[in-house]
Amino acid sequence: MKQYNFEDSNLPKVNPNENLETISNNFFRPLFGTDKFEIRSETQRDKGIDFHIELKKEVAPGKWVFTNYRLAVQLKASESVKTNKDGSFTLQIDSSNVNYLLNNAMPAFYVFFHKSTKSFYYEDVRIFLAALHQKEPEWSKKEKHALRFSKKLDELALHAIYEQTLANGILLRQVNQYLKTPSEENISQGILIDHNNAVYNAADNIEYLDQYGAYLINKHQFNYIIEIEQKTHPRQDATPRFNLFCGIAYYQRGNLYKAIDLLKIAELHSESFDSNMQAALAFTLLNGKHLLGIISKQDFDKEMQKLSESGKTGTYFQIEKAYSILCNARSDISNAFKIFCGTVENILENETNNELRIIAYSKVVSAESTVLLNDLTSNFCYFIGRVTNPLQTKTYLEWLEMENRFLNQIDELVDAANKYEYQIGIANLIIFRIKWNYEKAIHTHYLSNWNVRFFDISAVLDEKTQKQLLFDCIQLEKIAESYDAIEFRENMLSCYLLEFQIFHFLRRDEKAQEIKIKILNFTKEYEFAGLQKQYEEIFNGNTAHQQFINKYTVQINQMQDFATKNGIDIYSLLDSDKFNHNPSWSFTHFFEFTFA
Known part of the structure; x- marks a missing residue:
């Protein structure tokens, strides 16, 4: 019997590339676990996509669903591609194929199979496109482009592809619900x-x-x-x-x-x-x-006054109005303060917002501080410059007792702000405490250094107060940085302005100048022209301590001139041991805070 000769027969020839395609397909499929992926081959009229891969999603332990979120894969395999020096592989990709993949809304990937190591490499079509745009803006006019494969398609890469495809599917799902239907042509839903x-x-x-x-x-x-x-x-x-x-x-x-x-x-x-x-x-x-x-x-103040008097304001402005009336009181401060406290109580009677209560109570504390400092200077008028140790007098010792109760109120508000997690309130109260330290230092230092007709501005501030104020400046710097981080620019500038005044008071001129430049740079950067003009006045001799010196000097001299005309010797020293001035205070009972 004659043996059949396959060489002489007219049978279809084996194509090595097809063998390689089959091998690559067989190795490719197991990469995508069947628990999370459903692989579907593109078998009919393939124009550039080999696989559509659908994601599965676990919605409960052991319960998975099909999502219809898909990715496309174009699989490449070649035995003739040589390894680059960096271990990567370069293949030529048709521009038409890139465009074809981009026309699908799903994520698309090129995958390259390296036969000898049975390894897969991949590249995201969008990343490839971004590189093309950067190198050749009109890349589509060129027939082919070199694609370098360097990223291995391992477990980590498969997880990233899954998450990317899932996110893309969710995005398209969200977009679809807002897309117009033919019946919604006149509806705009940007x-x-x-x-x-x-x-x-x-x-x-x-x-x-x-x-x-x-x-x-x-x-x-x-x-x-x-x-x-x-x-x-x-x-x-x-x-x-x-x-x-x-x-x-x-x-x-x-x-x-x-x-x-x-x-x-x-x-x-x-x-x-x-x-x-x-x-x-x-x-x-x-x-x-x-x-x-x-x-x-001036116009701002006028408009604010109109607003306060309009009767159409909320809690904050009602309190501001009451505070303004107190500040403008020229006589019977004690009664004006009682009226202010009564007004605040009435305003807050039905207020359930504890943050707003803290704001209102902070205004009460501010009013108390103004009255306390005013009382201190008023009582010192009786013996300023005539007592050897003014800070040992009955007047000052009583005032220190009141200050202690006053500071306890600030601590009480800080505790409340902590309790209600009102962080800005805490920062504002810390700043207020620092401001009090500064203003108290102004009063005690200058009131202790009056010389006949003027304050002795050359007198050195005591070391304890200096240390406290320097520590306060460190605190202000930290709070200002925090405000800057959350972009509370106006609050930040207020911190720096107080810091400038303290350094100026301490005669740390270099540091004060540094803060001044910082303030001016910020006001210029954020175009705070109004604030810049207001701050310039402070920089040019109108700090709180300079205002105190100028105002109180005039006031004391007027009182002394009046006393001299009436035959009173106001320049003779008083015997500290026998001196027993009974001070007068505008209030002795502090406001009681309550919270909802």
Whole structure:
């Protein structure tokens, strides 16, 4: 029997490339575990995609579902490709194939099979495209491009591909719900996709800020509000509350022009706001204009006075109005202080917001500090310059007892701010305590160094007070840095301004100049023209201690001149042992704090 000769027969020839394709396919499939992936070959009229791979998702322990989130793979294999010096492999890719893969919304990858090591390498089509754009902006006009494979398709890479495809699928799912249908041609629902692939719808954003904006403002989430505002377009239907909260957020972050634009829009419908929101709108708009130098400090004060007298203000402005009346009282300070405290109690009677209570009580403490310092200087008028040890007198010792009770109140408020997690309140109270240390140092130092007609400004401040104030400056620097980190620019500048005045008082001129330059740079950078003008007055001889010297010198000289004309010897020293001036205090009972 004649043996069959295969060589002479007319049979289909084996193509080595097809063998390699089969081998690569056989090794490729097991890479994708069947628990998380479903591999489907592209068998009919393949135009550049070998596999579509669908993700599976575990929704409960042991329970998996198909997601219809997919990725595309173009598998390459070649025995003729040589290894590059860095261990990578280079293949030529058709521009038409890159475009084909890009036309699919799903993630797409080129995968290369290295037969001798049975290893797979991969590249994301989008990363390849980005490199092409950078090297050749008109890359599509060229027929082929070199793609270098260097990343191994291992377990870590498969996990990253899974997560990327899952995120892409979720993104497309979110986008799809906002896409117009043929019946919605006249409906505008602008969407925005951020760098984290989160999808935002303008209407949802407006509704969210309208409902929760006040809460976010109270929690000082200004950056979050701004982030939402920037992702809300178009917004023809933005509510007044949306514009108000966004305007306040931009104001707190120092973007005053943007803040004023939004606040003016909110102002057009301010009748829909309650009294507290109207007050917040009016104050923020006025202060923004003042900071930018659009209105002067005098005009700002006038407008604030009108606002306080309008009767259409919230809790904050009612307290400010009461405080202003107290500060303007020229006689019977004791009665004015009682009226102020009674007004605060009435205003807060039904107030349930403990942060607002802390703000109001801080104003009470500020009023107490003003009265205490005023009482100290008033009582010292009787013996200034005539007693050898003024800080050992009955007047000063009684005053120290009152100061101790006063400082306990500040500590009480700090504890409350801690309890209610009111961090800004804590910082403000620490600053207030530092301000008190500075103002007390001014009064005690100069009142102890009166020489006939003038304060002895050459007298050296005691070492203990110097150390305290230097420590306070370190604290101010830290608080200012914290304010800068959260972009509370105006608060930060207030810290630096107080620090400047303390260094100036301590005669640390070089350090004071350093702080001054820092302040001026900030006011210039953020275009706080109004603040810059106001601060310039302080820099040019109007610090708190310079104001005290000038004002009190005139006052004491007028009193002494009047006494001399009436035959009283006001220059003779008094016997400290026999001197027994009974001081007069505007109040002896301090305000009692209560919280909801």
